[in-house]
Amino acid sequence: MESRLMSGITLKLERPYVEELLNRYEDLIGKDFPGYRNHIYRAITYAMHFLGNAVEHERLVETAFVYHDIGLWTDHELAYLEPSEAVAIADNQKLGLGLDPDLLRDAIHWHHKIFPYTGPHRDIIEACRKADWIDASKGMLRKGISRAAIREVEAAFPNLGFHNSLMRLAKDYGGSTLVGAIKVTVGIVRL
Secondary structure, eight states, X not given: OEXXXXXXXXEESOOHHHHHHHGGGHHHHGGGHHHHHHHXXXXXXHHHHHTXXXXXXXXXXXXXXXXXXXXXXXXXXXXXXXXXXXXXXXXXXXXXXXXXXXXXXXXXXXXXXXSOOOSTTHHHHHHHHHHHHHHHTTTSSOTTOOHHHHHHHXXXXXXXXXXXXXXXXXXXXXXXXXXXXXXXXXXXXXX
């Protein structure tokens, strides 16, 4: 089901391809699954908005967001970009997804980049980067999207404790919230 929100953002409540990929990891992600799932849906919604909802980019964007943080659970690693990339590339090949592995890797690798990405496939990677920053910051960074639009997207896909999960994992994997936060920052943030 697809609808256009009052803010002009197109919202897809059902993404069977996302569910197919993500459900393979439900047991591994465990209690964090509903929050991670909704984070993925919010980020896809924002990224597709930045890409003008161009259908030709949807499969790559959906795949990148399913896997973008997966290394937190597959590898129990706070520096999770490379593990997440590895899982995505392996599944791309194993499942025959047919995506450009370099583009898929780059969409994941650069999604925490602070400054705009200027390399190959800039439009897709920038859309993913901006979308994740919007959601990771709970809308404090808006990247040109209105507060009203963010509220509408968050109402459709509630947080369900996603950000709390990230704090808990930082503490669990880092030994303390402070050490974990430092490890995350050093491990995933790119200039």
